[in-house]
Amino acid sequence: MYEVVAKIEGLGHSMIKLGIEEEFFLVDPESRDLLADPDVRIFEACEAHGGPHKFVREFLRTQIESNSRVCDSVADVRTALLETRRVVIQAAETYGAAVMAASTHPFADWKEQAPTPRERYERFVVTFQDSVRRFLISGMHIHAGFGDPDSRIRVMTAVRRYLPVLHALSASSPFVEGRETGFKSFRLNLMTNLPRTGLPGPLQSRAEFDRLVADYQRMDFIGDASELWWDIRPSGKFPTIEMRIGDVCTRIDDAMCIVALYASLVRYLLRQDQAGKLPPEPPTEIIAENRWLAQRYGVLAFFGNEQGGGRKDIIDVTEELVDTLTDDAQALGCEPELRHALTIITEGTGADRQVDLYRLRRLEGDTHEESLHQVVDHVLAETRASINPTA
Secondary structure, three states, X not given: OOOOOOOOOOOOOOOOEEEEEEEEXXXXXXXXXXXXXXXXXXXXXXXXXXXXXXXXXXXXXXXXXXXXXXXXXXXXXXXXXXXXXXXXXXXXXXXXXXXXXXXOXXXXXXXXXXXXXXXXXXXXXXXXXXXXHOOOOOEEEEEEEOOOHHHHHHHHHHHHHHHHHHHHHHOOEOEEOOEEOOOOXXXXXXXXXXXXXXXXXXXXXXXXXHHHHXXXXXXXXXXXXXXXXXXXXXXXXOOOEEEOOXXXXXXXXXXXXXXXXXXXXXXXXXXXXXXXXXXOOOOHHHHHHHHHHHHHHHHHOEEEOOOOOOEEEHHHHHHHHHHHHHHHHHHHOOHHHHHHHHHHHHXXXXXXXXXXXXXXXXXXXXXXXXXXXXXXXXXXXXHHHOOOOOO
């Protein structure tokens, strides 16, 4: 999302502005490997045909990021996602590439990739060395604009306990460099090699956040707030809270479920905040433990049970969350998208489909390399089908 979200302050809790960013890999359809130096006309075509959306080059040349226009509803986000994916896929296919909507490539070697020539990225390589060179990952970021600066910070803090569920539902990165990692989302393992990542601490006001940013700048750790790469953060450019924990969802229906969950959570928690009834915050360490379980097990996770102790199946956690958010989802016109969370748990995530296909191909006699190629073909096909289900 790149337009200025104007006049957010004072909007009622039913008025939430949304935007979404997705990072995609560009793949050689013949080798199934990443294109280390894709045709520059792909990026030019996206910019030329992007309409109200924006397309930018990511850290690696093999990536492209879509930034949607500002959306007035969850349904509007679906329209924007269809538009942005269609632009990227058509531009890529015109110039010899295929598009992968997943957070890691199953077998690509980070040593074969090259950074986009840009001063900011060159500085990151000098500073972070192999931590950023191995950064062969893509993510999905969802912006929500609502309330006033202080309420946005309080709601952001309250969202933290729900991030493990949101992340588990988005998982799409089980393979790295030809290995089945044992994680449904290995992306976050790579992400947290950098500083200023993971969960933010509990913050209760915009002034508290601004003081923290000022301390980072005073010590010359960051240039601006965009270098805080937390799982959820205040946007450095817009009056929004940007949720960044999600993997890229291969299917648009799965992505829209995450959008609906986040938007409904924001509305629910904003109502609680306005009534002075936000619940006490659990320890950040406990949220982090559930976050790790989401990375490791995805929709097979058993989270810590805040109320009764012990562990709680993600299906029970999600059913309770969906019930809690139903009124807000109805108000936002996205109850079917919200309830799709239960379908994801039943049918699996993008990560589950990748792992299941790989294991099936191995059982049926394909080599390790052949099986990984089948996984790539599957993700490419699902990505393309997201804009044309009959293709």
